[in-house]
Amino acid sequence: MLDHVALQCDDLGxxxxxxxxxxxxxxxxxxxxxxxxxxxxxxxxxxxxWLGRTQGGVQREVHVAFAAVDRAAVDQIFATAREMGAEVLHEPREWPEYHPGYYGVFVRDPDGNNVEAVTHQ
Structure with a gap:
């Protein structure tokens, strides 16, 4: 449903x-x-x-969710995040409070944003 999302970051590289x-x-x-x-x-x-340099001021946490084709892709995001030393907010699991089949992982990016990978199978 979204056309695009943009985040500001302190260090673009x-x-x-x-x-x-x-x-x-x-x-x-x-x-x-x-x-x-x-x-x-x-x-x-x-x-x-989209990623752009912070234009000054205090940044607040943003949540962005990326669609994964299946649970294996969600699990790979989790493994990659751990390899990179990223903070894992929630390990991959089913979230029945959202709906049956909602399977996601949540990690923190370098600027403190909450990044999710999710599949709805």
Missing amino acids: VSRRFYERLLAPLGITVAMEFEGVLGLAGPDGFPRF
């Missing part, structure tokens, strides 16, 4: 490396780069997740 590695199991890569802004795209090639 650190955030780029984090998201490129974390989201590789979902086929998400940097598709555009200009003037301190990165557009990441999935297999369709359209940049729907």
Whole structure:
């Protein structure tokens, strides 16, 4: 339902490396780069997740969820996050309070945002 989401980050290089590695199991890569802004795209090639430098001020936590094709992809996100030393907020599991088949993992990015990978199988 969302066309795109943008996050600000304190260190664009650190955030780029984090998201490129974390989201590789979902086929998400940097598709555009200009003037301190990165557009990441999935297999369709359209940049729907954007990263830009913080423009000053205090950043607040944002939650963003990425669609995974299956539970194996969610589990791979978890493994990648652990390999990178990212804080794991919630290990992969089914979340029946959302709906049956909702399976997700939640991790913290370098700027403190809550990043989820989820499948609805």
